[in-house]
Amino acid sequence: MAVYHADALVIRSREYGESDRVLTLFSREMGKIQAVAKGVRKPKSRQRAGAQLFTYGDFLIHKGKSLDTVSQCSPKESFSYLWSDLDRSLAASAMAELLDISTISGQPNAELFTLTLTCLFLLEQYETSLLLSAYALRLMVILGYRPHLGDCVECGERLQGERLFFSSEAGGTLCGRCRESYSGRMVRAGSIAFMRQLIQADLSKLDRLRWAAWMREEVLETLRHYLEHKFERPLKSWRLGNTISDGLERHIRSLNGKEGKEFE
Amino acid sequence: MDFLNYPQPLADLISSLARLPGIGPKTAGRLAFYLLQQPQISQDLAQAILTANHSLKKCSICSNFTDQDPCALCQNPQRDSTELCVVEHPRDVVSLEKTKEFKGRYHVLHGVLSPMEGIGPEQLTINLLLKRLKGVQEVVMALNPTVEGEATALYLARLLKPLGIKVTRIAHGLPVGGDLEYADEVTIARALEGRRQL
Ligand SMILES: [Zn+2]
Ligand SMILES: [Zn+2]
Numbered sequence: 001m002a003v004y005h006a007d008a009l010v011i012r013s014r015e016y017g018e019s020d021r022v023l024t025l026f027s028r029e030m031g032k033i034q035a036v037a038k039g040v041r042k043p044k045s046r047q048r049a050g051a052q053l054f055t056y057g058d059f060l061i062h063k064g065k066s067l068d069t070v071s072q073c074s075p076k077e078s079f080s081y082l083w084s085d086l087d088r089s090l091a092a093s094a095m096a097e098l099l100d101i102s103t104i105s106g107q108p109n110a111e112l113f114t115l116t117l118t119c120l121f122l123l124e125q126y127e128t129s130l131l132l133s134a135y136a137l138r139l140m141v142i143l144g145y146r147p148h149l150g151d152c153v154e155c156g157e158r159l160q161g162e163r164l165f166f167s168s169e170a171g172g173t174l175c176g177r178c179r180e181s182y183s184g185r186m187v188r189a190g191s192i193a194f195m196r197q198l199i200q201a202d203l204s205k206l207d208r209l210r211w212a213a214w215m216r217e218e219v220l221e222t223l224r225h226y227l228e229h230k231f232e233r234p235l236k237s238w239r240l241g242n243t244i245s246d247g248l249e250r251h252i253r254s255l256n257g258k259e260g261k262e263f264e
Numbered sequence: 265m266d267f268l269n270y271p272q273p274l275a276d277l278i279s280s281l282a283r284l285p286g287i288g289p290k291t292a293g294r295l296a297f298y299l300l301q302q303p304q305i306s307q308d309l310a311q312a313i314l315t316a317n318h319s320l321k322k323c324s325i326c327s328n329f330t331d332q333d334p335c336a337l338c339q340n341p342q343r344d345s346t347e348l349c350v351v352e353h354p355r356d357v358v359s360l361e362k363t364k365e366f367k368g369r370y371h372v373l374h375g376v377l378s379p380m381e382g383i384g385p386e387q388l389t390i391n392l393l394l395k396r397l398k399g400v401q402e403v404v405m406a407l408n409p410t411v412e413g414e415a416t417a418l419y420l421a422r423l424l425k426p427l428g429i430k431v432t433r434i435a436h437g438l439p440v441g442g443d444l445e446y447a448d449e450v451t452i453a454r455a456l457e458g459r460r461q462l
Contacts, residue, residue: 244422
């Protein structure tokens, strides 16, 4: 039976069967991999820690006919700060979800791997939504979906004014003439410029950037809309993180109001 | 697995069995053939499943499985109604009750927050929990030690603390009989955090 090593990060971990977990790993060499970790929900399992969401480590994997099996994991980092911080935990989960829906299995992308790992390390110190936004934008750049920010996607005209028209459909900002055939939203020029900085700034100096609450809200919304439009799916962790940190009272009211409402 | 050569009812039986936890297509096939050869066992099993499904429901207070509503635990006047223990699954109530350590009441969430898997607060019994807080002084989180279990506990703490309720968590530490040497860093960190005086 073929065995291989993977330098990888656990980006999904689902309970499976009696005591197993199915892991989605994002590895440096092979991209996304699915593998079963057997018996890891038993308290005495030695592979327990390695099967936890967000564990980064060296995985020894047996190639199987239908599903591969993790036979050993040596964790290098478990990002334990995530266990005691709800907002950061949800941001990490939003990053993992985004990575999962934007990639297909077996396609290596070392740049994306490095970005994800770096951002998980930085998330411990940096402002949560700042890092999440920078991660999302840079992931889009790596995958070839860099949004046009500041000039018109269609005709290239330099845009001026306090508010610019951003269209997820067109993939960026549009001038007055070109916007006719697109749906979109008005976004303040400051937010557009800030998104440019989130892409260009040195990741390790990201914490020097400052943004006002309105800008944060606008960037997060514009980005979420853009990402959901591109991948044609709701970003569930991203949405939950937002409702919990920004509108807890409204959130509680909605919990009391609806029973068993479909989560989307 | 290819069931195409089987008659439809047999293929249906096999694929239904294969949906059970811990049962793969091969085992499902074996079980199906066994059941076909043992009509009495099949009959009893089918009846037992239907009866259990029909008579068991979720308690309207704590959401545990029960054949009477409210369940025996919720009706028991001996249980301390100022303490509430939040668990993930009905089977966790059984585990905790075996210890005879906890005298309060339970609340079963039927899962933990896992937005990626489509489980948000609305999929859990959090609205029912918020409705039964009158007179509750302490809520004990007894969720599984996973990132998601921990996030769920933190989320509930954020909802409950502003209401003046004490929120605690059972200690996460080393398994009895386990070797410190083999424990991972998160486990050891949690165990240190939950240390107590001797
Ligand atoms: Zn234009
Ligand atoms: Zn009950």
